[in-house]
Amino acid sequence: MSERFAEIREGVRAVCGTFDAAYYRREGYPDELVRALTEAGWLAALIPTQYGGSGLGLAEASVIMEEINRCGGNAGSCHGQMYNMGTLLRHGSEAQKAKYLPRIASGELRLQSMGVTEPTAGTDTTSIQTTAVLKGDRYVVNGQKVWISRVQHSDLMILLARTAPKGAKKSEGMSIFIVDLKSAIGHGLTVRPIENMVNHETNELFIENLEIPVGDRIGEEGQGFRYILDGLNAERTLIAAECIGDGRWFVGKASAYAKERVVFGRPIGQNQGVQFPIAEAHIEVEAADLMRWKACELFDAGKPCGAEANMAKYLAAKASWQAGDACLQIHGGFGFAVEYDVERKFRETRLYQVAPISTNLILSYVAEHVLGLPRSF
Numbered sequence: 066m067s068e069r070f071a072e073i074r075e076g077v078r079a080v081c082g083t084f085d086a087a088y089y090r091r092e093g094y095p096d097e098l099v100r101a102l103t104e105a106g107w108l109a110a111l112i113p114t115q116y117g118g119s120g121l122g123l124a125e126a127s128v129i130m131e132e133i134n135r136c137g138g139n140a141g142s143c144h145g146q147m148y149n150m151g152t153l154l155r156h157g158s159e160a161q162k163a164k165y166l167p168r169i170a171s172g173e174l175r176l177q178s179m180g181v182t183e184p185t186a187g188t189d190t191t192s193i194q195t196t197a198v199l200k201g202d203r204y205v206v207n208g209q210k211v212w213i214s215r216v217q218h219s220d221l222m223i224l225l226a227r228t229a230p231k232g233a234k235k236s237e238g239m240s241i242f243i244v245d246l247k248s249a250i251g252h253g254l255t256v257r258p259i260e261n262m263v264n265h266e267t268n269e270l271f272i273e274n275l276e277i278p279v280g281d282r283i284g285e286e287g288q289g290f291r292y293i294l295d296g297l298n299a300e301r302t303l304i305a306a307e308c309i310g311d312g313r314w315f316v317g318k319a320s321a322y323a324k325e326r327v328v329f330g331r332p333i334g335q336n337q338g339v340q341f342p343i344a345e346a347h348i349e350v351e352a353a354d355l356m357r358w359k360a361c362e363l364f365d366a367g368k369p370c371g372a373e374a375n376m377a378k379y380l381a382a383k384a385s386w387q388a389g390d391a392c393l394q395i396h397g398g399f400g401f402a403v404e405y406d407v408e409r410k411f412r413e414t415r416l417y418q419v420a421p422i423s424t425n426l427i428l429s430y431v432a433e434h435v436l437g438l439p440r441s442f
């Protein structure tokens with residue numbers, strides 16, 4: 066099962082393998098890696114062939130993300146380029162798709178950012194306070210966003226804002242826009258980077274009288290929240306695949322170290338106390354992988370997959386974190402040495418229990434939507 070799509074795996078590994086461990090360890094945006102992946106066409110996997118992409122399914126796309134993380138990299142630097150365009154593809158006008166998708170596929174344009182989260186609303190997205198008010202042929206946008214990733218390495222951003230006050234149907238009255246970042250920054254949009262625990266470019270956005278042409282609204286006014294929700298299953302499944310890539314990296318690294326590190330005159334991996342956490346991590350990662358394939362298959366068949374996508378993300382994020390913990394422990398003191406990369410991957414994989422959606426919110430989805438328990442919020 067794990068070696069499905071061997072050709073794609075080899076292709077992605079060939080690109081990632083041209084960068085060494087020191088490259089992945091380095092601080093700053095991995096522009097050369099993202100460029101190489103773009104030039105090889107991997108980030109355009111989900112764009113239909115008529116727009117210059119490769120028209121692959123979610124299963125293939127998930128393998129690409131998995132392999133980047135499995136090679137020691139962090140797909141968080143570029144996964145937005147793979148899936149953010151989904152909103153445009155599903156809900157954009159023919160003119161918008163023709164304008165943007167071929168240039169996103171070629172890498173000429175990067176649509177890596179999605180501006181949803183706000184400091185006060187947090188997970189309660191329908192309480193966002195950024196507003197977009199129609200004045201003539203433009204929307205005037207005011208508000209604030211937080212944790213918006215890859216803005217400094219994008220040309221375009223998808224932005225969610227309220228176009229009508231929150232009413233009885235709280236999920237209505239929000240709209241999405243495609244923002245041309247180069248012209249917006251300095252003309253209503255201010256970007257303030259957030260220093261954070263991992264090497265990830267993420268920012269606070271301050272929006273003051275930012276003008277967006279009406280033609281840059283995606284889909285119908287007021288339906289933006291639904292459009293964002295439509296993209297979540299793909300996003301969650303791809304994140305699950307990244308966690309599986311991390312999990313396999315940790316299991317591989319821990320196994321190799323347990324075989325070679327000799328203490329008390331024998332390899333540490335000869336002790337069951339050392340073997341078992343690695344075996345357990347492997348079992349958990351492989352089990353999560355099954356749910357990832359189930360989500361991919363349903364998604365690619367056009368069937369509902371909300372439960373499976375959420376469960377795959379939950380299981381995979383938990384498994385990779387457990388694998389990371391085992392790997393760190395097995396490396397003893399060396400787990401803390403930057404040059405072993407374990408502490409870095411340990412920090413990177415921890416993020417997925419919080420973003421793009423926290424574990425509690427997945428549990429709440431399953432409780433309410435799968436098990437029919439009463440709505441809690």
Ligand SMILES: Cc1cc2nc3c(=O)[nH]c(=O)nc-3n(C[C@H](O)[C@H](O)[C@H](O)COP(=O)(O)OP(=O)(O)OC[C@H]3O[C@@H](n4cnc5c(N)ncnc54)[C@H](O)[C@@H]3O)c2cc1C
Pocket residue numbers: 178179180181182186187188189211212213214215261265267416419420421422423424425426429442
């Ligand atoms: C590195 C990074 C990159 C990010 N990139 C982006 C991006 O590109 N675009 C974007 O829009 N957002 C982005 N985010 C934001 C991310 O999606 C949110 O941080 C995440 O959804 C959690 O929201 P919050 O931080 O506001 O937490 P809060 O909503 O404040 O929640 C805090 C804690 O309380 C729990 N909680 C809240 N309500 C409930 C409840 N009803 N029941 C049980 N538990 C609850 C949550 O699970 C969480 O653990 C990013 C975040 C990080 C850290």
